Amino acid sequence: MKIKKLFLSRLPFALALVIIAGLSACAGSGAERNVERMNGFIGQSEEAVIKSWGVPDKTYMLDSGVKIISYDDFSDRYDPPTSTVCIGSFPGDFGYSTCAGGPSRRVRLSCERSFHLKGGKVIDWSQHGNNCPGGKKS
Numbered sequence: 001m002k003i004k005k006l007f008l009s010r011l012p013f014a015l016a017l018v019i020i021a022g023l024s025a026c027a028g029s030g031a032e033r034n035v036e037r038m039n040g041f042i043g044q045s046e047e048a049v050i051k052s053w054g055v056p057d058k059t060y061m062l063d064s065g066v067k068i069i070s071y072d073d074f075s076d077r078y079d080p081p082t083s084t085v086c087i088g089s090f091p092g093d094f095g096y097s098t099c100a101g102g103p104s105r106r107v108r109l110s111c112e113r114s115f116h117l118k119g120g121k122v123i124d125w126s127q128h129g130n131n132c133p134g135g136k137k138s
Helices: 002-026 030-039 048-055
Strands: 058-061 067-079 085-088 097-100 105-118 121-128
Touching: 030 121, 048 067, 048 097, 048 121
Parallel strands: none
Antiparallel strands: 058 067, 067 105, 085 097, 105 121
16 A cells, blocks of 8 residues: 555656656757758658659759759848937937937848759758758768
8 A cells, every 4th residue: 555655646756757758859959850851851752852842943953963952941030220329308308309220121031951862862961041940961
């Protein structure tokens, strides 16, 4: 009877540990997930890539026989305006103030991901741009 009580009293703690361990195993960073996803295409057919990613934005054939298919992702981010400077009356006073500040700034975000194929199979991949998920090929 004591063993059963001891077991039942520690069950919530043990269950919590199992759940935390399970969640942390799935949690990898975005960079790790990106590398795993891209590496998962190595050895796959061009058709498998197209089924997953859709029709490529660009294709290019190298003299070596390697075909490169690329997918572009573009978006815009707007940075907030620069600080405003006011010249004129003091805060709280009635009167005229002239304020000047910079407009918000548009930043173009991009990431081009490319699959390198030889004989119809993915042999490598690459990515470049200012908005690509991190991670290094393994």
